Amino acid sequence: MTHVLILVAVAVVLWYIPAGRQRHGAGSSAAAQARRLRTPLVRLADLVGIQTARGRQAQQWAAGAAGEKATAARLAPLARQGWTVLHDRALLTGRANVDHLVISLTGVVFVVDSKLWSARYRLRVVGGRLLHGSHDVTERLRGIRHEARCVAEALGCPVIPIVSMQGAPVDGGELVIDGIRIIPADRLLPVLRTLGRRKAAVKQHPGKAAARLFAPYRRK
Incomplete structure (x- = not known):
């Protein structure tokens, strides 16, 4: 009976403690989704070691947020060198977002998608x-293909889609599939720097x- 009362008390406390406020920046929308999934009951289940579907989904979203933050840290030197580096930006239509929108000094545009997949299995084509x-x-x-197409249409210039893979080994050190x-x-950084030296086919940087069109993402 005592254990039941303790669990009830913990559940009440968790109900009134918010899971956190949404912030903006790399991984913010993924982290916000993880917080939404961690309802008081889910947090209580986690506390007592019970796995739930929502709890697993929250862990996946949280891992995605961590991956995006790690990629943002890798991109920070480019921002300091004058590159345009935007994180977690909403597309003009729909509910999708761009993890990282990166533009070199010469105007080459990249859409970078952060992935964190199991290191147990190798990626190959x-x-x-x-x-x-x-x-x-x-x-x-499919997601990054759609994002790159939308950004290209909005900016009126070519976009290079890149997946930054954490965890899973990449066969040969780089794969290219469907562009x-x-x-x-x-x-990530050496590849961006190499490709970013190209002369972009744009009249104006x-x-x-990009900063004006693609606002910080807020999950709808």
């Missing part, structure tokens, strides 16, 4: 399909337009 171990994960690139580059996270 076989027959035009992306495999994580033996699992076909090609469809998981999307997949690289290990620790190679798109940095200011």
Whole structure:
């Protein structure tokens, strides 16, 4: 009976303690979604060691937020050098967001998607399909393909989509599938710097337009 009363008391406390406020910046929308999923009952279940579907989803969103923050830290030197580096930005239509929108000094535009996948399985391309171990994960690139297309249409210039992969080893150190580059996270900066030296096919640097058009994301 005592244990039941303690759990009830903890549940009441958790009900009145907010899971946290939404902030802006890298990983903010993913972190906010994790907080939404961690209802008082979910937090109580976590506290007593009971796994729930919502709890697992919250962990996945939280891991995604951590991955985006790690990528933002890697991109910080570029921002200090004058590159345009925008994190967690909303597209003009729909509910999707861009993890990282990066524009070089010459105006080359990149959409960078942070991924944190299991290190147990290697990433490789076989027959035009992306495999994580033996699992076909090609469809998981649909998001960044859509984001790059939307950004290109809004800015009126080409966009290079890049997946910054944490965890899973990338076969050969870099994969390209359907125009999307997949690289290990620790190679992100050298790849961006190399590609960013190209002369962009734009009349005006798109940095200011990107900052104006793509507002910080707020989950609807």
